[in-house]
Amino acid sequence: EAGVTQFPSHSVIEKGQTVTLRCDPISGHDNLYWYRRVMGKEIKFLLHFVKESKQDESGMPNNRFLAERTGGTYSTLKVQPAELEDSGVYFCASSQVSGERNTIYFGEGSWLTVV
Amino acid sequence: ELKVEQNPLFLSMQEGKNYTIYCNYSTTSDRLYWYRQDPGKSLESLFVLLSNGAVKQEGRLMASLDTKARLSTLHITAAVHDLSATYFCAVLYMDSNYQLIWGAGTKLIIKP
Secondary structure, three states, X not given: OOOOEEEOOEEEEXXXXXXXXXXXXXXOOXXXXXXXXXXXXXXXXXXXXXXXXXXEOOOOOOOOEEEEOHHHOXXXXXXXXXXXXXXXXXXXXXXXXXXXXXXXXXXXXXXXEEO | OOOEEEEOOXXXXXXXXXXXXXXXXXXXXXXXXXXXEOOOXXXXXXXXXXXXXXXXXXXXXXXXXXXXXXXXXXXXXXXXXXXXXXXXXXXXXXXXXXXXXXXXXXXXEEEO
16 A cells, blocks of 8 residues: 655755645545654644645644645645745655544655755 | 653664653643654654553564653663664644644664
């Protein structure tokens, strides 16, 4: 079974440009989460989808960040315009509503560098 | 505000030794996770601890949870080089739905 996949794995963009990160959760997982770890800091929650609905977006840092999950499958996280402090690793995770609902599975992360 | 503190942040040890990583958290929670991350890889779920006194073991790793003390431990027995990685604990934030609050991580290097 495929795990959580993220694309791109690495990207380097200039300040002011736009980047879109994509996450494909494990098939059948209704819950999808975005987390990020900026340089030298702890991993921080960004937001949580249940299917296509945003359940909790309290961690989104500002309105330059836009997350979508159309159709309740894959999700995108767009940063526009990117700033230097956005550099870090963006993790996507997914989990089932029932069954192994206590396990949250993470992707390998998308490493973003803004120069 | 829920805070999670791990210690140590860095640990270098020889193969064959035992050691414990500690995870303290500041407010009530009923779920604690341990994850492992190899460089450039995903966060791999190791343990989910759900109740006071919970103890789980997998190979040379054993995790426990004391909800009264708000403390979890990850004990490494007879360490081997393959266990070198960064270990994170994360606590479910009770006032939200599946929001995890993370420790800073413990970078573990095991020398052959």
